[in-house]
Amino acid sequence: MIREATIQDLDEIMIIVRDVVKWMHERGSRQWDSSYPSEADYLRDINKRELFVYLLDEKIVAVYTISREGHKEYPSINWASSEPAWTLKRIAINPDYHGRGIADQLIKFAENHAKESGIYRLNTDTYSENFHAQKVFTRHGFQLVDKRVGRRGPIEFFYYEKLLTKED
Numbered sequence: 001m002i003r004e005a006t007i008q009d010l011d012e013i014m015i016i017v018r019d020v021v022k023w024m025h026e027r028g029s030r031q032w033d034s035s036y037p038s039e040a041d042y043l044r045d046i047n048k049r050e051l052f053v054y055l056l057d058e059k060i061v062a063v064y065t066i067s068r069e070g071h072k073e074y075p076s077i078n079w080a081s082s083e084p085a086w087t088l089k090r091i092a093i094n095p096d097y098h099g100r101g102i103a104d105q106l107i108k109f110a111e112n113h114a115k116e117s118g119i120y121r122l123n124t125d126t127y128s129e130n131f132h133a134q135k136v137f138t139r140h141g142f143q144l145v146d147k148r149v150g151r152r153g154p155i156e157f158f159y160y161e162k163l164l165t166k167e168d
Contacts, residue, residue: 002109005051005063007043012060013053014039016094023095024130030155031127037090045090052109054093054102061097065089066110070123077123077159078146085121085161086114091133107140111164120164128156137162 005013021032045051045065054062070077070087079085088110093102114122124142126133138144142160149156 001055002052002105003055004049005042005046005053007046009053009060009063010039010042010046013042013063013092016060016063016092017042019095020092027132029127029129029131031130037092041090052106054106056097056100056102062091062093062102062106064091064106064110066113071125073148074123077148079123079159079161080143080145081121081161081163083121084119085123086110086117086119088122088124103136104140107136111162115164115166120166122162122164123160125157125159128158134158 017032017037021034024030024032042051042063042065045067048067050065050067052064052066053060065088067087067089068084070085071089074087088107091103091106093106110122114120122142124137126137128147137160140162142162144158145161146159147156148159
């Protein structure tokens with residue numbers, strides 16, 4: 001089940017984030033660290049009503065943001081479309097629950113969320129080192145539209161976009 005996150009969820013969310021950071025580092029990706037994503041990032045998302053959690057047996061096992069705002073460089077990215085978009089951010093799935101189709105359900109939920117609001121475009125980004133995220137995005141029809149260095153150091157970011165149709 002996916003639901004909007006609450007302030008009461010923050011402790012559980014941050015445990016997942018710490019586990020995901022460790023998992024990423026073990027696989028060579030330094031996209032996240034002890035400073036990002038922070039509790040303050042998720043608190044802002046909660047206050048904007050943009051943070052969602054995935055529950056399994058009443059336990060939070062994943063979290064992500066569906067936002068109307070991209071990161072600060074998004075206006076300069078070479079998107080395929082200039083239509084409004086929802087941006088997927090800070091996706092964290094408890095590593096103990098990988099391989100259960102949770103990422104698939106999160107993306108499907110985001111697609112439906114976008115369509116229900118009359119928006120037919122999703123975008124996101126990930127580090128060039130985050131092969132796991134890249135596979136998930138391409139498997140779900142996201143297209144790589146740009147690559148940039150500089151947002152968080154010398155590592156290249158990959159920017160993805162998915163155009164939705166009313167029939168999907």
